[in-house]
Amino acid sequence: MIQTCPSCGSTEIIPDQGILAYQEDRDRCPVFAMLFEPTPEKHPLLWAPEVVRADFRAAICGVCGYAQLYASNAPALLQAYKSGWTIK
Numbered sequence: 001m002i003q004t005c006p007s008c009g010s011t012e013i014i015p016d017q018g019i020l021a022y023q024e025d026r027d028r029c030p031v032f033a034m035l036f037e038p039t040p041e042k043h044p045l046l047w048a049p050e051v052v053r054a055d056f057r058a059a060i061c062g063v064c065g066y067a068q069l070y071a072s073n074a075p076a077l078l079q080a081y082k083s084g085w086t087i088k
């Protein structure tokens with residue numbers, strides 16, 4: 001994670017913070033990215049796609065508020081993306 005803010009140059013960085021969102025029907029839930037395996041032409045009746053999920057952590061500058069997000073599962077997300085998996 002960043003040690004120095006790229007916006008203001010401060011080293012007052014708050015590291016490794018969870019990112020939560022509020023939804024109407026739920027309390028808080030983490031912000032995440034998900035990629036789904038494409039549907040094969042032939043598959044069993046009861047088939048569900050494989051999923052890769054990446055949660056986000058943030059480094060936040062305590063002076064100017066600049067925030068940088070990091071995906072927890074970047075290598076698996078990249079492999080899925082290169083394999084044609086998509087967001088549904």
Ligand SMILES: [Zn+2]
Nearest residue numbers: 005008061064
């Ligand atoms: Zn800053």
